Amino acid sequence: MRKLGLVGNPNCGKSALFNVLTDSDARVGNWPGVTVERKEGFWEGGECLCIDLPGVYSLSPYTPEERATVQFILEEKPDILLQVIDSTILERSLFLTTQLMELDTPMVLALNMVEIAKNQGVFIDADKLSNILGVPVVEISAITGEGKGELAKSLYMAVRKGRKGITVLQQDQKLWQKIQPLMQSFLGQTQGLFCSIRWLERQEKLDWEGEMAAVRYGFSVNCCNEVISEKSAGDSPTEKLDKVFLHPIWGIPIFFLCMALIFHLTFSTSFFGTGLPSPGVFLRQGAEHGMEMMRDILTVFFPKMPYWGRAFLTEGIFGGMGKAVSFLPQILCLFFCLTFLEDSGYMARAAFLFNKPMGKLGISGRAFLPILTGFGCSVPAMMSVRTLEWEKSRRIMRLIIPFFSCGAKLPLYALLVGLLFPQKGGVVIFCLYCGGILVAVFWAMILEKKINPPQKAPFIMEMPLYHLPRWNNLMRTLGRRGEEYLTKAATVILGASIIIWLAAHVNLDFHFTHDSGKSILAMVGRGLSPIFVPLGFGGGEEGWKASAAILSGFAAKEAVVSSFGVLGGAEGMFTPLSAISFMVFHLLSIPCVAAVSAFWCEERSGIRLLFALCFWLFTAWMASFLIYQTGLFGIAFFKIL
């Protein structure tokens, strides 16, 4: 089978094209650097294995995920390369083309986003471009898949014809004189021309790199002059929108307004003060009713079930896993909003707005994407940290990512807030999220000083054009998120629910007991209580339930809620203050097993892992301790007054 590598600049639509060709659902976003890992899929129409690679601006890349792309080309020897080009940025895209042309691998150019370019008044003559470059050029649409057939044909032809690398550096006498003898020494090797140029580029004494870039861009400019006919267009929609969203005064307030609106939409029980539930709360209530109905139906259908069987079903399965599942619609509601913003291109603007404050933390505005991903799930967030330029920023980010409250932590907030702060739900949860961010900021400032070397993270980022998020893409992201959540519910959370239920109903002699206070779990919980009592929970007759629930959170954060469902203890266990302390501990402590193993995969160092675990635990304990004790003091103080 033939191997087809998809290459191109970041955010040029490679993944979208990959999805269209192979009918898969790789993550797509309007942000340079969404793809951090290669993905494979079979394209039936083209009869080849497609490999979607992280975007690169050139073949002398410098972040780990960009290096992966070059490594793929050189080591895995794809049969053909398809360069996807954002037609609105032809000039810069051709810079990469001039480097790809030096390879002996057959290639085809795919002009994507032709419509958008036309709307901007840019018309590209594909045939002329093909003549100049000596490479087939095809117009395609990565959204609709238009031009797929044409593309398959030219790919087929290109592979049959084969290819010998050529270089535009030939146009420069001085460079060409340098390259020619090098080629002799690389003679017979695969990719000889490419390797000799790479070798010359790395010679540090003279600035060949700069000269080469100048020649390449010179070629690109001439090429564009030949093939582009421009008609003047007015202010593009992007420019008009940026005048508002990047306004020197209003830009930042608008950002916070957007965020507050999203939280109001998801968590408020009184939507815009009407007393009606917001869409997010409405969805959750619906799901809860659905779960209760299912439980009732099951108990009606099996009326003769023995007592323990019934208890296991209603408390263990529905109380535990069912509880966690009923929060899914609300979580999806939050993700819908965040994905909408990311897809539209707004999040890249947020990175621009906040570069200065973030620079002070040793990370750049680019860290916005990992952070945003972190609000969804810490695992992909740990992975997307790879797109940052400095190892230092990457290390800081990996440590603080768990403080950006992930979706799995949300059910617990929703549960406790519903019980203890029914009127102020949205506000409390918003404060928790902000609190997590503040803790992250606090630690980043310290880590920035402690981790060597003391250099600043660079910020270079393309501002993508705004576009209206596509419904398909939004639904696909949500579908994937829902699927992940349900899979987790059916495996880890179900398992944890069963274990918790059993441990809560079996005593030390391994007999079933009705008094869960004498169960194994209660013993364990009480054993842990001394750690948690200063934080305001874990003490008293029922307190072991809170300790046990926190413990189950290491399997999966949703399991904390399912544990409460199984143990039936959340009502009446907390005061408002201890509930907040509990939520803060839940937010900041060690993330779930999956996130910890993602951390391990990226760092590969036992000492750093141990440090991280202690770091998270310490942060959570200290924060909860301070909040609870200060709160107690405050309450006592007001009572005296």
Add this chain to the structure above:
Amino acid sequence: METSLNFLEEGEQAKVVRLTCHEELYRRLLEMGFTPNTHLYCIRWAPMGGAIEVRIRGFSLALGYSEAESIVIEKGGG
């Protein structure tokens, strides 16, 4: 007169003279098309002056303040 990109104000045009940074940053700026004599103009500065958005080679690029410092430009032109 030569100056660096961080002195370019909103709406002003300039052309690139040379880059004073090294290694990775240098390479990345070259990739983005900051070769000598390239025209660019400043679209805007971020609030608090932490980053500049420039238009170069037909696209918009955001650069941090210290990255802008390392790009020597000559104002004017068009």
